[in-house]
Amino acid sequence: MKTTNRILRAGTMLATALVMTLGVATSAKADTTLTVWDWKSGDPTTAPYFEKVKTDFEAAHPGVTVKFVMQPHDQYYTLLGTAIAASQGPDVVLVHGGSQAKERIAAFSKLDDKIADIKTRVAGWDEFAGPDGSAYAVPISIQGLAVYYNKELYKKAGLDPEATPKSWAELEAICAKLKAAGTTCFALGNKEGFGADFFYSAAAANALTAEQQAAWTAGDLKWSSPEIKAIVQKWVDTQKDGWYAEGANSTAKFMDEYQSFERGENANTIGLLSDVAHWKEFDEFLEPQNVGVFVMPPVTASVNDKLRMPLAGGIGYAVTKFSPNQDLAVELAKSFTATPAMQVFFEAAGAVPSDTAVDTSKVESPSAKIVLGSLSDGAPLLHNNTSTAETEEWHRQSQMLFTGETTVDKAVARLDEVQAQAKKK
Template sequence: MNSIWNNSVSTMSLRAGCVAAAFAAAVFGAVAPASAEDVTIKVLNWQPGGPDYWTALVKAFEAENPGIKVELETVPFDRYPEVQGPYIATKSGPDVMQNNSGLELYDRRSAYMQLPADLVTSAGTDLITYSGGCLNFDLNQACYGLPFGYQGNVMYYNKAVLKEAGLDPASPPKTWDEMDAACKAVSAIGKTCLAHGMTGVFPTYWNFPEVARNYLTEDDMRAVLAGDMPWTDPKMKSILEAMASIGKRGWINSNSPSISMLPDGADIFSSGNAAFASTIIADAVNWQAFGAALGDENVGAMRWPVLVADAPLADRFSGVESAVFGVASWSDKQDAGLKFVKFIAGKTNGDLLTSLGGGIPLNKNVDQSLFPKSAALEQIREIIKSPTLHVGVLLSGQEADALARGWQEVTLDRMTVDEWVARMQVALEESPGKSDE
């Protein structure tokens, strides 16, 4: 979940670089200078957790793996496919690459070496969950990457804006009707209710799952993964109708169809000009970044308001392993790459993610005392105790693209929901076999 999951908002840096360097130096000691025999691996990434965390991560890895150096190629998340695509087409470039778990990774699995079973098993014993790097989320099938953190969606709220609008910041909206009333109150003070952006993949990963939980069961979600849930099904159409209604209700900023959630939509919220923002639990646009911008005392985290009161999954958390790292199939440094992938999933990196990256690590052995003190983080840690599947990562690339473009056009009244349904069905039918190995 993405992640999704990038750090292109420079104004939302998580820590000063000196803190990261000091942390790494204190724990891992000085890093020896490179020698002529050093192997350098290139790692393509979008830097989840921020640059300071990654500085510490590289120092820690190199300290634990003398003779291996890491060269990062970091690109914004929304540009990642256009950078990674030519590497895959030419079978050249990085030795290690990042991708979101689920179908995004499956679609690109020809670019990755299959991880040795013993590596998957040994690393996995210390992880809360780790099947997102494996075909069909099945550990008995081929695995192409290991995760390091937990990811998923929440809605953040600005307590100061709610108070200014005459609302109770201790009791944010729990239903769509309550959200509608809150949005009217926020609009009355001249501010955006829900900071939002529709371009790119963010609608697929950050919004669609939160509406879908009101209509789909976990069996339905598995059918989505397998390609057995047509978009013409009434449940799927209801999801699109609900998404379309968000714009009609006036909850979102008027330029939402033309901007990306990151950085533009997130900037509306972090500037104090919106009451709510739907983003993710970790990485850049999270509780820590918003707390730095707005003051920790002003930031709260909640589930999306419930649309269908008796829906069995309406009060659950759309959770998924965050980005996974795998070794490029063309790399001539695969042994070194495998060490990096294993390190990513290990305790050392888990501690760094916890203390510096604002993340929720999957490693069971992390030092719990390293979690920063934050009311919003405490809310998140409670929310994630009741997870369900993250249906956004179960969509094919074709479906994800049609979902985002269709939402833009419906919001601009250039397309009806029925036409959107038809476009989604075509995208499904044009997708490669979702469950094929």
């Protein structure tokens, strides 16, 4: 018994000594490590950009190490929420512009007085602004929605591949002709509801006036308003008219939908402007000369003379309030927009950079030229300004509209309820 007690005592002392030794060793480490959370740094196409940022920053700040931690995209906000709740973890975090950033602003540091030197060079600040207009993250890309199409399939259906639709009626005519030729008009993946997000956001861009867009952001323009309800109705009509392949509710938008488009199984897809599911990716699969791009026409009359591409600040870096290295973390967040790094971001990943000084003149892709030419005069991206609660409910309702479990009237009524609750909160 005595032997056992002695062993236990000795073990406890040894463990204590080990912990103390480790503690001393850790505290003796003088270098600072800035931890950055994202969902992109491990992507081969964006890796050169992150490497450039890291190398340049560490060279400019001796003794500082930048550590990228790539989290799975589909669980990113769950993990970030846990880090925020625990007030520990990353110093700098990547966030999507719009509601994802705005709903977490309480956890981010205000950047207003620290970004004067980059404010005019960098675009897309609105998507990362708080209710008082202050900036809470540094945008690194411009994101938006465009309809990409397969010119080869247009030709096969007897369509002019250079004549893009300017109204909903023209788009309906194109889809009817494609259907007659045995081609599915649109690739669609709505397993997570993202297909429905892209649809209403793209269709609303030129259907709402600036005042209506502002009213939507404030939660005052209801889902049951004629403008939005018309879009929801078209969501149902397009399915009934056979615009999509069967099984949209069980097809993932990222990347099953886009892979289907890249295999030439569908003529159109609503894709992104930047980073992924965009012109560069489609060019690689379909050849640049076969990829066309247009702005989705509104389901009602356009409020703009010329159709504007829906776009906004895409993704950006915020500094967590709990970071013990505030000044360094802000410097790092800003360094992501350094022009040499942004140039790499554009060239390697085809990202549309937030830095307006990046030279994009050498790009040869026809669809990229159209996308880049649309950036100066865009329309708001509606789903970016929708509360998470509404977005989740829209995902569900959009699926039930496809299965016939609900009607447009019931769906918008339910969405009105959720919108009112989100606004009340």
